[in-house]
Amino acid sequence: MASQQRWLAAPPSTNTVRVRLIKDLGQMSIPSALFFEPVAEGHEVFNGPDTAFLIENKNLGKKAVFDLGVRKDWWNLPPKVRDPLAFCIGVKVDKDVPEVLKESGVPLDAINDVIWSHSHLDHRGDVSLFPPNTILNYGKEMAAMKPEVTGKEEAVFLSSDFAGRRNNEIDFSNSTLKIGGFRALDFYDDGSFYLLDTPGHDHGHLSALARTTSSNAGNGKDTFILLAGDACHFCGVLRPNVSHPFPHPHLPNSTIGVSDVQHPGSLLKRHPKYQQSPLVAAELLEEARVNPWYGIAAGQLSTFQDPVLGQKTADTIKEGFDEAENVFIALCHDLSLLAEDNGKPVLPTLNDAPQGDLNSWYENGWKDKLYWTWVSQLGKQDKNGRIQMREPLVTGFWMNGKKYEKAQDVFDKALKE
Template identity: 30%
Template structure:
């Protein structure tokens, strides 16, 4: 039986932002999944045509943010670059001043490089949070693990609905689904193994893939050891635990940066995503990732 998800305790507000999800058209293919997730599941070994989503956030004041913006050097110097805790110490100065740095000095040269502090005591669920505009319309969430300074975003798109911008907190929905709040249903619709079919998919097909035989645990955990991608796998797992609490709520649309299952579910720029709940995107996209396990299930 599913546990009720914890209250995220998002402060009330009547101020909202408009969100446009951008399909940057970049695709990531051919990267072995063993560096990202564990255990291995038959037939699902590579990232294949994974997109890279960005988000245009439009505030009523006419201020705009671009979340997961891509190459910062292509933006003019009036555009501030927002980073998470520890970024400056870990990555600056950039190359060529520091030949070992993974970033270039040109990424932040002649612009404000603003590092967010999460020491105000504000929490959204179990995330340390920062109220970016100061009016409850958009929060940055401290979500370390994948990389130093990694942050997620939470946008209020109506008074009571939100879009969770997950970035690289996860690289496959099987890292946070199913969960104790969102167990795999006995009947799955739309059918992830036969898209367009009116016949639901039996949840029992995936029972042999349950981690530890438990249908309330995500199929995957973060990969650890040599070759693992995460900067801190244990911290990344803690972040995923917080993601699961948000993901269990129908009023929250969770969008990870590389979730290919959403390509045929959501509307992309220039269209807005604020009406996701009315369009049923949460329900349509929730279990589509199971298509990746087609080679491992018994027909």
């Protein structure tokens, strides 16, 4: 697939973890300007499903969950956290991770660790539903945001998020290991699963790198999945790039979910970089082919704590991981992860196929099939040349199966109950 093949190097190990995708943890339609810029016409709304990942280290007999999605009773979150949801077009949460785990035959007391990528409500779920033996892991910087530190008025967490279990603060300050440009910690001390320091979006934001096959174990290649959390929100922040230029004259035949996407040449002319100046169109078109569609949002609405650092992190992910042929990128809110081919999901999920996993992504060519699927989220151009915005994934604010037009209506309802 790549014009210039790259490979991620990591310390050798014979050990791997099993990675399973968890879906149906919430749907949110949100103004795109919160996450990336400059927002292209027709892409004013970002459709973001919530996903999480079940990690299993069979050698050690341990399981972990990376991120938890939105808690089902999101209206019970502290006001400072829940009130900004009023900016959304829609919020709906049908299930949470504990529910999916139990339905899939995974008892909650089998989960040794919960790992938060960061503090935002659409990642931390409701840890209190897990038994006390489950350890909560999070970036050290988040400790300053605990309720006993912030006080009730400024609270972003509930006391129940931390109570009654071991809290493990992940501290990269003394790490001497780097992978792909990021400071790293070996979570299981066996080379199978690393936590990476990926700052910018939120205090203590971290990602995870799962080794899915090992050349040292006789599997031919070392392959990995990067669980990037919210280091960036949309694949267009990473793509196109030097190793994977925008396809010309057509998208690869293997690409899934782009049957109604216009001709790539016409689509590329909507690249923000090309739009900068039509006077040097030919040069800019070629430049657009090898530069990401978007940058990290830096405007007033940005959800990034430090947009400059966030852009540096996104660039490092692009160059060190996304351009590497042996790494599959999993952004938490990437609709591509849920893409279907002829009505069947491309990737197996714990929800629908509990026995399946993502470890064979390389052999199955899933990276190739899904690499350009993100362009389907850009507005569609009609026959008259007008850009039509894609439909929101969800509209309205849902509480216990009922739709409300405004978030405040949900908050008011919760107060009465």
